Amino acid sequence: GQQLNQSPxxxxxxxxxxxxxxxxxxxxxNTWLWYKQEPGEGPVLLIAxxxxxxxxxxGRLTAQFGITRxxxxxxxxxxxxxxxGIYFCAGQPRGxxxxxxxxxxxxxxxxxx
Amino acid sequence: DAGITQSPRHKVxxxxxxxxxxxxxxxxxxxxxxxxxxxxxxxxxxxYSYGVKDTDKGEVSDGYSVSRSKTEDFLLTLESATSSxxxxxxxxxSVREQETQYFGPGTRLLVL
Numbered sequence: 001g002q003q004l005n006q007s008p009x010x011x012x013x014x015x016x017x018x019x020x021x022x023x024x025x026x027x028x029x030n031t032w033l034w035y036k037q038e039p040g041e042g043p044v045l046l047i048a049x050x051x052x053x054x055x056x057x058x059g060r061l062t063a064q065f066g067i068t069r070x071x072x073x074x075x076x077x078x079x080x081x082x083x084x085g086i087y088f089c090a091g092q093p094r095g096x097x098x099x100x101x102x103x104x105x106x107x108x109x110x111x112x113x
Numbered sequence: 114d115a116g117i118t119q120s121p122r123h124k125v126x127x128x129x130x131x132x133x134x135x136x137x138x139x140x141x142x143x144x145x146x147x148x149x150x151x152x153x154x155x156x157x158x159x160x161y162s163y164g165v166k167d168t169d170k171g172e173v174s175d176g177y178s179v180s181r182s183k184t185e186d187f188l189l190t191l192e193s194a195t196s197s198x199x200x201x202x203x204x205x206x207s208v209r210e211q212e213t214q215y216f217g218p219g220t221r222l223l224v225l
Contacts, residue, residue, distance in 0.1 A: 033213060042117075042203050042216035043156075088155070090214075100171075101214060103156040 006089050006104030013079055014112050021107045022073040023089035031092040032065050032072035033101070038085045046087075047074070069094070079111050116140050117217035119204050125223045132191040134220050136204030138184075145187040146205040146214060147171075147179060149198075156203065162187055194224045 006023045013019060023032070031050055035043035047058050049065035049072060056063055062075045072091070076083055089104040116139030126132050136145060147159040148171075158171030160179040168179050176198060178190045191198055204217040 031213075035216075040219075042218045045213055045215060048213045090156075100158060100161075105153070105155045 004089060004091060004102050004104040006107055008107055009105070010108040010110070012110045012112065015079060015081060017079050019076040019079055019083070019109060020073060021087060021089075021109075022071060023091070023104045024071040025091065025093075025102075026070065028069040028094045029072075029091035029102075030069075030094050032063070033090040034061075034063050034072070034074045035088045035090060036085045037088065037106070043088055076109075079109075081111050081113050084109060084111050117204060117206055117215065119202075119217040119220050121220060122218065123221045125225065126194050127225050128195055129193050132194050132222065132224075134189045134191075134202055134222070136187045136189070136217060138187075138204075138206050140206060140208075141184055142206040142208050143184070144207040144209065144214075145181065146207075147177075147187065147189045148203045148205065148216075149173065149200040150203060150219075151200050159189065159202075191222075194222075196224050198222065199224045 004023050004025050033048050034046045036046050037043045047056050047063040052065055052069050053067050054065040060077045064073055086106040086108050088106045090101045118137045120135045145162045148156045150156050157173045159173055159177050160171055162168045162181045165181055180188045202220045205214040207214045
């Protein structure tokens with residue numbers, strides 16, 4: 001099946017620092033999604049991307065749909081303690097079943113106050 | 114927040130017993146999904162529904178069945194629970210097949 005490689009697996013940063021994480025695939029994706037999951041909760045959608053090259057912001061978060069359609073990145077600026085959580089990328093592969101999302105294995109973000 | 118609730122939120126059961134998890138939505142969305150989340154595997158699709166009484170298998174459907182008799186409810190049944198089904202189960206919904214999926218809060222299941 002489709003595979004998404006998400007990196008880094010974990011990050012430990014100081015409050016105020018910027019964060020960058022990315023997802024790559026060997027296959028082309030039609031949609032890229034970024035979710036955040038906090039302990040004991042379900043994933044919450046942060047940003048959805050639908051076009052190659054698209055750059056979208058949500059507050060301090062910015063995500064881009066790679067021009068090759070095989071990658072996406074998420075940046076968090078000026079991190080704060082409540083940014084702590086696991087960040088997942090997800091994508092809808094081109095040519096696959098329409099309903100099926102492929103998920104990365106997540107980036108665990110820890111922010112030191 | 115998407116109007117999705119899951120029940121129960123936590124359950125402990127014994128091997129061999131049947132278990133039913135419920136997902137309820139207030140959004141009237143057509144598409145509903147059941148996932149399991151395990152360390153090292155991430156989120157994996159169990160079953161999917163594209164309408165009342167219309168369901169399809171995901172990548173890890175063995176040992177699970179689903180039913181959807183109403184738009185708002187999607188039930189996941191473990192026919193005879195095994196320890197390998199200890200996991201966190203998430204329900205998700207979407208308006209259309211290619212639309213973004215929104216997740217419920219999850220059910221943590223422990224099979225002893």
